[in-house]
Amino acid sequence: MKLAYYPGCSLKGTSFEYEVSLLKILEAMGIEVKEIPDWNCCGASAAHSINHNLAIALPARNLAIAEKDGFESVLAPCAACSNRLKNADYELKRDDILKKKITNSLEMPYDSEMSINNMLEFLIGVVGKEKIKSMVKKPLAGLKVASYYGCLLVRPPKVMQFDDPENPVTMDELVSLTGAEPVDYSYKTECCGAINSLSKPDVVMALTGKVLYDAKNHGADVVVVACPLCHSNLDVRQKEIERKYEEKIGLPILFITELLGLSFGINPKDLAIDGHMVAADRVLKKIEELSK
């Protein structure tokens, strides 16, 4: 299968660790993905609150290019990107008038026949559990991992068509494959505050704080995510949250791809794990100890 890769802006910037680790594990598994040539912004956050047609046209252009190049499947690791791509595809499939308008303005046809996958869907559905399991060289037995899904991966359910929107389990399944122990806690789909991080940091700290403290109280050593914005809120704001609520958290936030990479025995440096604000040293040390 010819697999397209749509990185989006975060993976080329603030969340470069996500891209590095992602490409590393795919390489380890012998899976080839190709970046969509001349890709553009998916329109997340900004476009769909301003102009509906633009919000569809932006992601549609990326999809149309991928389709023209003969790809059968698109991987969009960023939760917001996959959400926007799926939304565009969903609307174009259902609204012929809109489709005509959009394809006219793009000057490209689009047939809506590719599968669009977020990171978790890709790993479970395209790569497959068996393959991942066979790659685990360094089982993370004893490590307690809280999976944080946030909102965009599963919502709105009828568009995303992925997992149980209120009680998703895909990331926990991936965690189990690495040998680590998934932590059952209450906040795995609660809002992280998203882009309010810039305009209303207090709101974000209150929301994110609940997620982090609950995960910690349930014994998590580390939190894994599959969304750059979730990562940024949980990771970058963590020190501030500790100061505000006067209670230490110290939970490293890893992308699911990084956790998989560690279990594959890949050197943490090659997965860019040293790029996070909350240092993962303690977790890496625990993994080393556990593997002895």
Add this chain to the structure above:
Amino acid sequence: MSRIGVFVCWCGSNIASTVDVEKVREEAAKIPGVVSAVDYKYMCSDPGQNSLRNVIKEKNLTGVVLAACSPHMHENTFRKAAVKEGLNPYFVEIANIREQVSWVHEDKERATAKAVDLMKMMVEKVKRDKPIEDVRVPLNKKALVIGGGISGIQAALDIANGGVEVILVEKEPSIGGRMIQLDETFPTLDCSSCIMTPKMVEVNQHPNIKLYTYSEIEDVSGYIGNFKVKIKKKARSVVEKDCTGCGECWNACPMHKNVKSEFNINLSERTAIYVPFPQAVPLVPVLDRSVCLHFKKGGKCQKCFDACGPKCIDFSMQDEIIEETVGAIVAATGYDLMETSMYGEYGYGKYKDVVSGLQFERLLSASGPTEGVIKRPSDGKTPQTIVFVQCVGSRDPEKGVPYCSKVCCMYTAKHAKLFAHKVHGSQSYVFYIDIRATSKGYEEFVRGTMEQDGAVYLRGRVSKIYEDNGKLIVKGADTLSGNQVEIAADMVVLATGVIPKKGSDKLAQMLGISYDKYGFLTESHPKLRPAESSTAGIFLAGMAQGPRDIPESVVSGSAAASKILGLFSKSEYEVEGTISSVNEATCVACFYCQRVCAYNAISRKEIKDRNGNVVKVVANVNPGLCTGCGACVNACFSKSIDVKGFMDDQIYAEIKSLAV
């Protein structure tokens, strides 16, 4: 030669103000074959009917056309008048110039032209009318009631008390249905079992009622007055007539505490041989072969057999098929509660103390698993704070169903009230969308729960329930104050929505009656024929038709019963003669008609010569089943079926009359 009379009605000013009735009359008089054309202010009045009868007599009419209101209004009136003068009732035709002309048009000239057209069409039709005799069907005066819940019981008792034999079939080991699972009933708080068990016993002892429990309907064929029913009496492994219900067998069963009780909705356990509840009717146990050690371990265990005094345990008992012929059927199949798996955020199934409304009902009940003391399932402690969530599944087109389940507002108010009465100093919270308490005494009841019993009502939905330090944290919105609320509760009760009983759609297909997209059985007319199904002789009752409470279920059971007693008060059932008829000379026996007939009215008929050899096979219409819908007419390739009174030549003549 036709001698047609045309009668144009003014209907006061209803027709005359928009239609030039005189012009219609004049046009009628010009049509060949019309020997009389009159107009009159009110044709349906006694003088109007008398003038109709006089003209029929004087002019020796062969057919009558009334240009008047809809045939739904007065077709019968005019037919009866015509019959009195010796005319076949089907020689009366109506041109509807009120509902289809004067009430819906403004331009008098064009309305008149349309009225003339409609009148002309009917004149051409009546010229080709043939006498039709109504069909009479003999009646087997015995009724079948399917479902032994409150509505089925009510129907069975009413029919039986009317002197008619009844067969009551119940799928479960005991009758009683959902109502016997309930604790106390709103709005009077009388105990459900106290008012239900006398009725159940009455059913069992009634000389006119034959009761089959642990039995299912296997097949239904036939038609009104003559339904052939096959009932599968499942192997109970206990000989009913010998059993005394002493209980030695279930006390001896080693499978105690191993099987979840269906009656208590998994809140307690039962044995392999069991009665679902102590007041079961009949008080005869059932042996559940799927868990019984005798059947699972090759016949070694027979402790119940050894314990049984009258030796009525029969491990070799087989399912039995019983055939009955009945004249009418009541479908009272009841309801189930919705699964809540689509509400992962409420944690039903994950947290033991999140229970359904019916489970809470069992926890309240004196005959329930906790003997009426409210104890939460996880640790048996008595909860101090309970959150009730209404509309779980109901009024939620996204995840559940769009309709209102009707009983949840009331039973939730009852739950909160009983909780306050049983656990003093406790607190309940109720999340609701709207409060629907519209029957007698209902609004006062809900008010009482709020004002006297201190339940806090919050208008909004619950977004999430999770466990934290042994408490259930309920997060929701209070839309009246505009705040988000978080309540730490000991227990949560979900008012899950009502759906039709599992398998009722299959039964409906077997019966040949229609059901809606949710599976609720549909009435012949939602307002005016609420007890009748779309098929003659089959009646509906209870929650099988849609959400309703106990009084309404009782009323619907009685309504079905009175319809059946009315039907059986005559010696024969009369069916309108406008049904399909087959031209046996041209029928080629392709039976395409059989495939399109929704009422199973078409069968194969063999035509034999005098030596008994089959010379031809043709389609045959069962007059008891045919509704005259005409689907077969369209399907027939050889043009061999017509609906009487709507023959092809009549329809063509009507259309031709429009050609100028």
